[in-house]
Amino acid sequence: MPNPCHSIGFCPICGDGLCGIRIYKSDDDSTYGLIVCDECDAVWTEPDLTAKPYFPDTEDERSPIDGQPIWGVSSHWADLRECALLGWLGNIDPILHCHGQQPADDDPLDSPAAMDNSLQRSLDNHRMAPPDIDNDEKTS
Numbered sequence: 001m002p003n004p005c006h007s008i009g010f011c012p013i014c015g016d017g018l019c020g021i022r023i024y025k026s027d028d029d030s031t032y033g034l035i036v037c038d039e040c041d042a043v044w045t046e047p048d049l050t051a052k053p054y055f056p057d058t059e060d061e062r063s064p065i066d067g068q069p070i071w072g073v074s075s076h077w078a079d080l081r082e083c084a085l086l087g088w089l090g091n092i093d094p095i096l097h098c099h100g101q102q103p104a105d106d107d108p109l110d111s112p113a114a115m116d117n118s119l120q121r122s123l124d125n126h127r128m129a130p131p132d133i134d135n136d137e138k139t140s
């Protein structure tokens with residue numbers, strides 16, 4: 001499974017999956033969110049991991065809301081703006097995703113896109129940088 005963009009916690013069912021926020025588009029153009037574990041596919045309809053999850057049929061995984069496929073084309077892992085749209089911004093665990101801290105509470109929609117870009121660049125730079133273990137050993 002692809003990694004979620006934003007997760008609300010580790011999966012209480014399988015223990016090491018991430019409970020990612022996924023956004024779905026219904027036939028009537030409305031959108032809704034689901035929490036989906038990227039490992040065991042447990043599904044929550046609200047960002048509350050203490051609630052009992054829904055387990056889709058492993059042969060044909062479908063949304064408990066409108067029956068569309070869990071991993072279908074009209075859904076994807078929600079980005080920060082979409083998490084805000086769902087009202088679930090406050091449920092994101094900032095430690096579990098790679099886009100940095102969530103924006104300040106007072107203006108959740110002000111700069112998520114710009115923030116994502118700059119953080120993504122710094123993450124890319126970090127990945128490309130050679131390991132500096134040798135330097136650390138020499139100086140210490």
Ligand SMILES: [Zn+2]
Nearest residue numbers: 011014017037
């Ligand atoms: Zn799980």
